[in-house]
Amino acid sequence: xxxxxxxxxxxxxxxxxxxxxxxxxxxxxxxxxxxxxxxxxxxxxxxxxxxxxxxxxxxxxxxxxxxxxxxxxxxxxxxxxxxxxxxxxxxxxxxxxxxxxxxxx
Amino acid sequence: xxxxxxxxxxxxxxxxxxxxxxxxxxxxxxxxxxxxxxxxxxxxxxxxxxxxxxxxxxxxxxxxxxxxxxxxxxxxxxxxxxxxxxxxxxxxxxxxxxxxxxxxxxxxxxxxxxxxxxxxxxxxxxxxxxxxxxxxxxxxxxxxxxxxxxxxxxxxxxxxxxxxxxxxxxxxxxxxxxxxxxxxxxxxxxxxxxxxxxxxxxxxxxxxxxxxxxxxxxxxxxxxxxxxxxxxxxxxxxxxxxxxxxxxxxxxxxxxx
Numbered sequence: 001x002x003x004x005x006x007x008x009x010x011x012x013x014x015x016x017x018x019x020x021x022x023x024x025x026x027x028x029x030x031x032x033x034x035x036x037x038x039x040x041x042x043x044x045x046x047x048x049x050x051x052x053x054x055x056x057x058x059x060x061x062x063x064x065x066x067x068x069x070x071x072x073x074x075x076x077x078x079x080x081x082x083x084x085x086x087x088x089x090x091x092x093x094x095x096x097x098x099x100x101x102x103x104x105x
Numbered sequence: 106x107x108x109x110x111x112x113x114x115x116x117x118x119x120x121x122x123x124x125x126x127x128x129x130x131x132x133x134x135x136x137x138x139x140x141x142x143x144x145x146x147x148x149x150x151x152x153x154x155x156x157x158x159x160x161x162x163x164x165x166x167x168x169x170x171x172x173x174x175x176x177x178x179x180x181x182x183x184x185x186x187x188x189x190x191x192x193x194x195x196x197x198x199x200x201x202x203x204x205x206x207x208x209x210x211x212x213x214x215x216x217x218x219x220x221x222x223x224x225x226x227x228x229x230x231x232x233x234x235x236x237x238x239x240x241x242x243x244x245x246x247x248x249x250x251x252x253x254x255x256x257x258x259x260x261x262x263x264x265x266x267x268x269x270x271x272x273x274x275x276x277x278x279x280x281x282x283x284x285x286x287x288x289x290x291x292x293x294x295x296x297x298x299x300x301x302x303x304x305x306x307x308x309x310x311x312x313x314x315x316x317x318x319x320x321x322x323x324x325x326x327x328x329x330x331x332x333x334x335x336x337x338x339x340x341x342x343x344x345x346x347x348x349x350x351x352x353x354x355x356x357x358x359x360x361x362x
Contacts, residue, residue, distance in 0.1 A: 011302075018301045065298040075122050076146055076291050079233075 005050050012057045013038055019064045024071070110162065110169040110261075112155040113223035114193065115214055116148040118177055118184040119234040128333050135234070135333065144184045147229025149191075149296040150289040155227055156192040157294060158261060170194055172221055176213050178202050182312065189307035190299035196312040197221075201324060203317075207235075209324035211243035216320035218248060223284065225266070230255055230288040241288035252286040253279055257293055 020030035245252035258269035
């Protein structure tokens with residue numbers, strides 16, 4: 001591995017490994033996949049190609065963070081907001097004038 | 106906009122949202138030993154809001170001092186470190202191994218507010234463990250400060266803020282002078298994920314420790330928990346052979362006919 005990107009790759013691996021600790025399918029599952037993904041590219045030498053893989057890794061980091069957030073948001077919404085939403089839909093249905101499609105408040 | 110603000114954010118360490126909650130053998134409380142804990146999601150939103158205010162002020166050459174505070178056992182420091190990793194400046198840990206009820210926490214926070222003199226106090230609207238939804242309101246009452254609860258949008262102005270609140274069947278927009286209490290609702294913002302380097306840096310940020318005795322607060326529980334029970338298990342469905350069978354079951358088992 002060329003030395004300029006070495007630090008960057010190690011930092012990315014650490015960040016992904018840290019993110020994987022909360023992975024829904026299990027930290028072990030994530031770690032195995034992570035390791036094989038990095039090992040697959042261990043012989044890359046072209047700096048452009050390496051940079052591409054690092055960018056992909058950064059993108060995956062963002063995706064995982066977004067996934068964690070959505071999971072948490074959904075769980076919270078389900079726990080604290082479902083009833084009111086059902087009511088909302090019900091009241092909307094009840095207040096809708098089906099003839100002209102308007103909703104009265 | 107005033108260039109220097111101090112924002113106090115209260116954080117609670119709770120059982121993680123993804124953990125299946127179990128009642129302990131004695132039926133007196135929820136099992137918390139060997140269970141994953143994390144920061145209360147609504148407090149995460151509060152921390153994020155404080156950091157966003159700080160970042161917005163930094164663009165206008167202002168500054169905000171974001172102080173996070175947590176009341177509870179020694180492990181509450183993990184939660185404070187998470188908040189520091191997200192971007193808070195310093196932390197205060199009020200240590201107590203006793204059970205702290207919302208009124209006790211509100212009194213402790215009042216003592217901290219009197220020490221720190223913040224312009225805004227941000228709390229999550231409720232904690233996902235006891236779902237009390239009381240601490241922010243009680244703190245506002247104790248301090249005699251205005252409160253903006255269930256905030257879904259916050260705009261700061263000179264010595265005032267405009268807050269959009271989530272209420273039944275809609276939203277309400279209110280304007281309040283500072284200092285004030287703000288409690289966060291789910292849609293206020295998207296909390297950031299603390300990156301690994303920031304977690305390392307957070308270990309060096311200042312964390313002050315206080316005790317209940319130092320603050321001179323009576324934290325004796327006022328409420329007694331009589332019993333904690335799990336919700337009844339859902340019973341499985343049954344297949345019926347014929348219409349007669351169905352009618353019979355509805356009559357004799359479900360008793361709806």
